[in-house]
Amino acid sequence: MLSPRIDPRGPDLTSEVVVVDYDAGNLRSVRRALEHAGARAIVSDDPGVVAGARALVLPGVGAAADTMAKLRQRGLVEPLLEVIASGRPFLGVCMGMQALFELSEEGGEHPCLGVLPGRVVRFETGAPVPHMGWNTLDVVSAHPLLAGIPSGAHVYFVHSYYPVPGDPAIVVAETEYGERFASVVARGNVLATQFHPEKSGRTGLRIYENFVTLARSATGTAAGGAAR
């Protein structure tokens, strides 16, 4: 079935999912959730390790400007872009999703990684901000990242800003909080969730399992040709 049990003779994912460490909070939970999903993940802020990752997770809490500043200080921007450009699986979570877009309006206007078209804006609906708690996904376009997760599944959000993708085709799921926003996006190997799968109970663990499955198949394909 889809459930990603590691075959000892299959592609070796040992320590191959790298969780990017830029001083952004819940790295431990992200790593544990990946381990729960069958991968052995490592947390690293070493640009070389990040550049060499077979799959990357960019987690995150905090502010956009701060996130970008820390990524730059640690020399992580280039390795991140390198991994993304090479087609290796990439998952951005919360701030790690927002950082993928061109510009964030959080605390002024701050350029972000510019991997995905669009900008990040603040909730202005009068509802309490941050948008905090369990809200539902409305799946608008089937994607393997959400395999086994139907519309109406609850996931845990904590954020005050959200991305408005310049290309509606990348939206996989939406969530309603005063207005509808993109809560899952995907373009090629670049996947991202505005919520925290590592804090979303069983549903969230399934998302990490799906990501690990995607990472394994991508790695398997790559490993089929040239041995690393």
Place this chain on the structure above:
Amino acid sequence: MLTKRIIPCFDVDRGRVVKGVSFVDLRDAGDPVGLARAYDRDGADELVFLDITASHEERESTYQMIAETADQVFIPLTVGGGVRAPGDMRRMLEHGADKVGVNTAAVERPALIEEGARRFGSQCIVVSIDAKRTSARGEPPRWRVYTHGGRRETERDAIEWAREATERGSGELLVTSMDSDGHQTGYDLELLREVAGVVGVPVIASGGAGEPEHLYRALTEGGADAVLAASIFHFGRYDVATLKRYLAARGVAVRPIVDAAAAAEREVPGA
């Protein structure tokens, strides 16, 4: 749709739950990880640990407990108690807490809220307010802020403090009515309404839950986004699942105990 949250709260002393419940199937009711898993299975939306460990040296056991819980329970964890400085916040977050509760130290030195919010993000900082009614019957209601676990009265007005705490960067407020706490006669709805009326962040109601109706009223009339409860669970009269079914039947949006993904898995044979 954003759902209302039910948040069980545990008191923890030197890494052990000292006021917890009595899940019959638990061999060790003082084991935080076992309790956290049981509550997670039962549909709890978040968990709050209040560390009452007296000595600073023994805090290590608390950090260890947070880590072990966070490694096995994938729902948000808030840890409060004894947080004096950004360094304390950092240690809790590093060990797997998602949010840190601050109370006395923030009242004594409000800049702590800004420091925490700037370094870790507002969403990590939960200012906890212990409020006690000071107005006489018939007067417009007023509440005073208490610190040191409710033992020390301050000059601060609770509603003013709620406003200031959020302006300084608190991402959420945990509002405890000292008049109601422990009495199981219902949350202080007036207090909740006043706080929710002046702040733009989520408000967690605390203090007074004894019946399902109390949770319902805090979430509707009180305008709270979440309800924290201890004794209602700890005496074993109600569990989270029962309370959620009750709230759902009364039209309150709550996260189902068995969520869609898990339900879908069950329907697929062999999955």
